[in-house]
Amino acid sequence: EAQVTQNPRYLITVTGKKLTVTCSQNMNHEYMSWYRQDPGLGLRQIYYSMNVEVTDKGDVPEGYKVSRKEKRNFPLILESPSPNQTSLYFCASSTNSLAEPYEQYFGPGTRLTVT
Amino acid sequence: QKEVEQDPGPLSVPEGAIVSLNCTYSNSAFQYFMWYRQYSRKGPELLMYTYSSGNKEDGRFTAQVDKSSKYISLFIRDSQPSDSATYLCAITVGSYIPTFGRGTSLIVHP
Numbered sequence: 343e344a345q346v347t348q349n350p351r352y353l354i355t356v357t358g359k360k361l362t363v364t365c366s367q368n369m370n371h372e373y374m375s376w377y378r379q380d381p382g383l384g385l386r387q388i389y390y391s392m393n394v395e396v397t398d399k400g401d402v403p404e405g406y407k408v409s410r411k412e413k414r415n416f417p418l419i420l421e422s423p424s425p426n427q428t429s430l431y432f433c434a435s436s437t438n439s440l441a442e443p444y445e446q447y448f449g450p451g452t453r454l455t456v457t
Numbered sequence: 458q459k460e461v462e463q464d465p466g467p468l469s470v471p472e473g474a475i476v477s478l479n480c481t482y483s484n485s486a487f488q489y490f491m492w493y494r495q496y497s498r499k500g501p502e503l504l505m506y507t508y509s510s511g512n513k514e515d516g517r518f519t520a521q522v523d524k525s526s527k528y529i530s531l532f533i534r535d536s537q538p539s540d541s542a543t544y545l546c547a548i549t550v551g552s553y554i555p556t557f558g559r560g561t562s563l564i565v566h567p
Contacts, residue, residue, distance in 0.1 A: 382465060384465075384545070385557040444549075444555075451500055
């Protein structure tokens with residue numbers, strides 16, 4: 343089954359304790375992305391990756407890091423989480439064909455609470 | 458001004474009603490116009506997309522684009538309680554980095 347998986351699905355942590363949210367896709371997609379979704383603000387892109395070893399900032403990258411060492415994985419790292427990073431996080435992937443608009447396949451989401 | 462504006466709602470309608478969901482955008486270079494549906498506690502899923510001005514129909518759903526007004530719509534006919542979800546418009550400039558609207562929450566009550 344084609345899918346994007348994220349782990350963990352729920353996480354409660356304390357300020358300053360480093361954490362990693364994993365994301366993996368099995369569709370051989372080149373493009374992967376992280377979003378956060380907050381009430382009233384919608385989906386905001388954090389980081390994206392065009393392909394292995396190529397990453398770039400989205401709209402709200404502060405406080406986050408990513409890496410893309412393998413095509414299928416795109417972990418999101420919070421080195422020192424703060425309460426304002428409490429949010430619902432989504433990983434997404436898509437092909438990067440230039441011929442068609444690219445359907446973004448989203449993971450199930452990770453609800454993060456930082457106290 | 459955000460590039461894509463969408464009223465967050467919520468929009469509450471009775472079962473069987475015709476629903477109209479809308480987005481406006483500011484960048485005339487946008488080419489592809491997509492609608493995603495997001496059920497509670499799930500990730501968004503692509504519902505349909507269109508490229509040009511005009512209408513595109515898929516079952517009970519019709520996507521409409523008016524490039525001259527920079528206005529896109531999603532119509533749902535004979536709405537069902539199972540249509541209750543958040544609907545996000547997403548627009549691209551031919552690349553694979555869509556700009557999302559904030560989403561409109563739709564509630565269809567029996």
